[in-house]
Amino acid sequence: MIDRVTQPLIDGRSSISKLFFETVALDNGMKAYIMHSPNANGAVKLDLVFGAGAGSSVQRGVASAANSLFSEGTKDKSSQEIHEAFDFYGAYLERGCSADDAQISLYSLQKFLPNTLNLLVEVFNNAAFPQQELELYISRHKQKLAVNSQKNSYLAKRLFAQKIWGLEHPYGRHMQAEDFDRLTQSAISKFYFQKYSPENCYLVVSGSLGLADISILNQSLGSKKWATAHATPPANSLSWKSSTEKGLFVEQKKESVQAALLMGSQTIGRNHPDYFGLQVLNTLLGGYFGSRLMKKIREEKGYTYGIGSSILVQKNGAVFSIQTEVAVDKWELVLQDIRAEVVTLQQNMVDSAELALVKNYMIGSFQRSFDGVFAKADRLKTLIDNNLDLDYFVKYSNSINKLQANDLQQLAIKYLDIDDFTEVVA
């Protein structure tokens, strides 16, 4: 008979995969990070990250509109022709615009890389922002906003950001219907040609790549022609003022069957020596399925489908928050329970079994985030975006391993002060 009661031995060793990549300066000065994998089966991913986030424009919505609309028409090609060409090669364009930066990703088969890259550069250089595409963008986004405004989780998120950063700050402001109406072709085009330049961008290419591909990359995205199509250099970044409101804010919709709850405060970022420890504390409290909040609020009381906590790190500040959705008549109870869990962390030391559990979970989870070349490329972007050294990930896992229960209690006292929290219910 086998022993089914005792857990099999755990191999204590954990290794973090190294990131292997090359750094290349393209002809036009753009910095490219190349991450080749022999096991990507002919798949290539390009990530272009521009310093063109919402925080680089005073007018609300311009940065997102530029990010969405650059591919919607050139002087020679209509939006449909451009998309048909990408689609024909089985390629996907993905974009994202945060407050800090704007990203454009191209997913392509290696065999079509010359076609898709040349197309991308043609679109980049000749973006025309046709008026009818802008009008369609505005009407569709206003409709999306109206639908989102029916979602408690969206409303809570928006209110929370507003209270933490203030409506004047790019992390705290949000789009209203009239902001969409104020968008103009000329403002978007001007922003785009200032910000989407090789000097204001870095490139990460990952997947199946040979020498020929790198040369094509240099001829297309690395071309000096691109540089001249755009004004240089990018303007200095704007400075923003933030203002935080603490306390409890409740804005409930009548017909909801659940309420969304968000609470937290501004906190430290990746470059702070306490950051690793705070991540452990965050994981223990609400960062994984076995966390104290999941155990208490979901697995013991059944009040919610999910509850979690997280640290969102942005370029100009970080926020710790706890978020959940619960039955409308239960939010006050849940709020009390969450506060009590936070206070417990300050008053009592974590026992060694729980600490070991969290550490092991975190190291394993960290290893998972390196699985496959595209995941590794994402880790590399984290390093670049935060100006971190290559040995950051090794430091990260070493620091987690060293942490003691006493350290965690001190961190809870220092960084998780419920009197300092902003709490919103929507």
Added chain:
Amino acid sequence: MISYEKFSLANGLTIIHHFDGDTELAVLNILYKVGARNESPAKTGFAHLFEHLMFGGSANIPEYDTPLQMAGGENNAFTSNDITNYYLTLPAGNIETGFWLESDRMLQLDFSEKSLGVQRKVVCEEFKQRYLNQPYGDAWLKLRPLAYKQHPYRWPTIGKELSHIENATLADVKDFFYKHYGPDNAIMVVAGNISLEKTKGLAEKWFGNIPNREIENTPIPPEPSQTEARNETTSGPVPFPAIYKAYHICKHAEDAYPAFDLLTDILSGGKSSRLFNALVKSEPIFSDINAYLTGDDDAGLLVIEGYVTDGVPVEQAEAAVNSFLISFLKKGITERELQKVKNKAESMYVFSNTGILNKAMNLAFAEFAGDVERANTDIEKYRAVTLENIMDAASQCLVDNNCSTLTYLPQ
């Protein structure tokens, strides 16, 4: 190409192994051939509730998650109308913990009143969060019983109504376990940095002595052919009307399926697609419109889902979809369009086989669909689709008497 070895144990458990030396992880994916379609109409939502209970401890292990997390692992699961799929990833050196945990809950669950009580509440909150408290969130609760009159696809995995979950008893739970959970009703995929020999050894050690439960999966009678158009109107707290049109198609394993899949790509795959250009761009009647397949094991649905532009009467929107379809069926598609969606399918295939967990799931789904080799060969079936195949599929499917239309209006 995903390389693999397939073998089985004497108790009927099917095991598929895939080695990947590039990762430091290993994955254990167990697919149980039970989903919402195997539920009784009076006790719906059970397969999914059961998935939650599978984390409440087993015969010899009081807690599932803690030892897994202690070994640096993570897990999750999902339930569909056809299957319940459980997966975990671990640092490869700790994979035996995965075998230990999964085999114990396959052997026997700890049927606990407390766990059932809590998970009933959790699932009710999930029901609210995902279906009731989202704009248009209950559309599928209405669309399914319109499209299916006999087949159990007429209810969603979350269940027909909250009361079915609230009334679940421990006796129901036990009955469900022994009826559906066992080695002979499961497919296990072990993938990652673990050798075939080690996989065979651990599989035999931990799963070998679980008895065969002689599980019988009686085929579910097919949904009778629909003979006339069905229409229903509903309303909810939404800002704009929406239209859902559901058309019956073939089973996932049938030869005609890739043609339907490519058809939906032509209709709505990206901004060069037909529906987007006709009904969002040329005439801005919808703010968004999509076509997709439910991809079920038994005969599923092709769905067109459109959100009507502010100010456009819903009757006009519906008429526009209908005249679009008539014109599409008449004019057909081009060779270049077909090549485009085939290239897209190839791209999807390549990108979906990156990462160890994706590969493991693709292997499990292929085996469930009848043959694990389909993970590698299905793409050939897509390459072989002709213009005629697609237009045959379209003209047979996209007709009024095969269609159930749900109109969703603001309250």
